[in-house]
Amino acid sequence: MSIDARTPWSLRRRLLGAILAASAVLWLASLGTLTAIAWQETGEVFDDALEESAYMLMAATTDLEARGLLARQNPLEGDEVRRVDMQYQIVVGNQVVQRTAGAPGRPFVGAFDDDHGFVDLLVDDDRWRVFVVRDEARRFEVQVGQRAEKRFDILEELADALWLPVLGFFLLLAFVVWWLTGRVLAPLHRTAQAIAAKTPEDLARVDAQGQPRELLPIITALNGVLGRLDAALQAERRFTADAAHELRTPLAGLHMHVQLLQRQHPDLSAPFRKLRTDIGRLTALVDSLLTLARLDPLARAQLAGQEVALRPLFETLQAEYADEAARRGITLALRCEIGTLQADPQMLGIVLRNLVGNALRYCPAGSRVEVEAVHHGGRDRIAVRDDGPGVDEASRRRLTERFFRVLGTEEGGSGLGLSIVKRIAELHGAKLAFGPGLDGRGLGVTLDWPPSHGTVLTARRRPEANQ
Known part of the structure; x- marks a missing residue:
């Protein structure tokens, strides 16, 4: 038709x-x-x-006497009734x-x-x-x-x-x-599929061309809702980005002033150290908000994807967190069996830093944290596992909610790190999952990348540990 x-x-x-x-x-x-x-x-x-x-x-x-009709009460043999x-x-x-x-x-x-x-x-x-x-x-x-x-x-x-x-x-x-x-009724199904495909990143109007008259009022009303929702989300993202951007400069200045006051008043070193820690947490929160504000409006087609060499990235990660791992008494091991991965290099670095930073922050002394990049089920997998206290099943389902933090932890945090990881995974088409960590204890975070044509290194375990 x-x-x-x-x-x-x-x-x-x-x-x-x-x-x-x-x-x-x-x-x-x-x-x-x-x-x-x-x-x-x-x-x-x-x-x-x-x-x-x-x-x-x-x-x-026929003559009456010759008829014989009265005598023939049954049909002749072979006659059909x-x-x-x-x-x-x-x-x-x-x-x-x-x-x-x-x-x-x-x-x-x-x-x-x-x-x-x-x-x-x-x-x-x-x-x-x-x-x-x-x-x-x-x-x-x-x-x-x-x-x-x-x-x-x-x-x-x-x-x-x-x-x-x-x-x-x-x-x-x-x-x-x-x-x-x-x-x-095929246009109804096509329109329903177009509506179901809408996401917070794609709130474009549903095309009304070629639609039946009975659907036009619904499509018009839906387009109005989508337009208002898109405007509200854009305003929220602009506000978050502007506020985060405007807060970074005064926070940096405040941090410098506290350092200066700490040198001028060594007798108040402990209160100033606590103030610097709080300012650092606030700065990290602002940076996370600014990162989310930049990630939210992006679409997958807008990513600057390229072949990222994973071993140099792992070595950089090892160098960045060596001192913190040693200070906390945690063993940090890395294993890379994948040569390259199709991804945005900056976002991939953000993912790894968030996952490794969380593992080091919440694991007690004597724990192990392992980071690996391997092939699993036809996909490239990046996994960060530890044998720390772990997270219960109910809390695992909420880990990617913004500002959610597991109760009972003494470490500070904004509750936005895993939200950023989830958003980056969505942009790359990767599957984010949470499960048990090392030896059935702790927490394990896995990211399964879509099938790509990245190179594969010879499978060998190369732990690089820091105590």
Whole structure:
């Protein structure tokens, strides 16, 4: 079905027209089939009637003593029982002088006053329909009767012959209507798919061109909602980005002033150290908010994806966190079995720093943290696992919620790190999952990248640890 995309069309009219057209075509086809079957069946009935008439005419023109009709009560051997089964009597003076074997011995109709006519009557508990005709001189009359059940037999034969074609046409009509309604309602499914594909990053208007008239009010209202929602999200992102950007400079200045005051007043070193820590947490929060504000409006097609060499990135990560791992008494091991990975290099660095930083922050002294890049199930996997206190199942499902932090931890944090990891994973089409860590303890975070053509290094374990 071709649809003019320039003008709206009526879904109701198209559906009505399709069903009516299909019904008319199938009705004409079924009528022709039924007519052919009925013609064949009625032809057989009339042929039998003609045959019966021939027998009656032969009997009527035969000498009464030579007829022998009264003696032949049963059909001759080999004769078929004719489905019309008409019986006749010749009545003279209210006495039956000649009859067929199936007719009663007394007249069907007694004291018939008209010259001819039909009479419905009951004879020996059988219902008959009888036609009576008198000769002009009223010397005798002929009465021809047929049992009513024989007429129903003909209807039953017709029904037996017609039920299968009727059922076939009904099923065909049901299939055609189902197919036509599917074709006509296809725009509904396409529109539903277009709406379901909408994300906070894609709030573009749903195209109203080529849509049926019945959907236009819904699409118009939905486009209005999408427009308002997009404007609200854009305003929120601009506010977050502007606020975070404006806060970075005064926070940096405040940090420098605290350092200066700490040198000038060494006796207040402890309070100033606490103040510097709080300023550092606030600065990290502002940086996270600014990062999210930059990531939220991005689409996957906008990523500056390239082949990122993972081993140099792992070595840089090792150098950055060596001192912190040693200070906390945590073993940090890295294993890289993948040469390159298709990703945005800056975002991949943010992911690794967030995951490793979280693991070091929340694991107690003596714990192990392992970072690996391996092939798993046809995908490139980056995993960060530890054997620390871990996270319960209920909290794991909320780890990527913004500003969510697991209760009972003494370490500070903004609760935005894993939200940033989740957003970067979405932009890269990667699957983020949480599970048990090392030896069934702690927390394990895995990122399965989509299949790519990155290079593979020789699989060898190369732990680089810091105590």
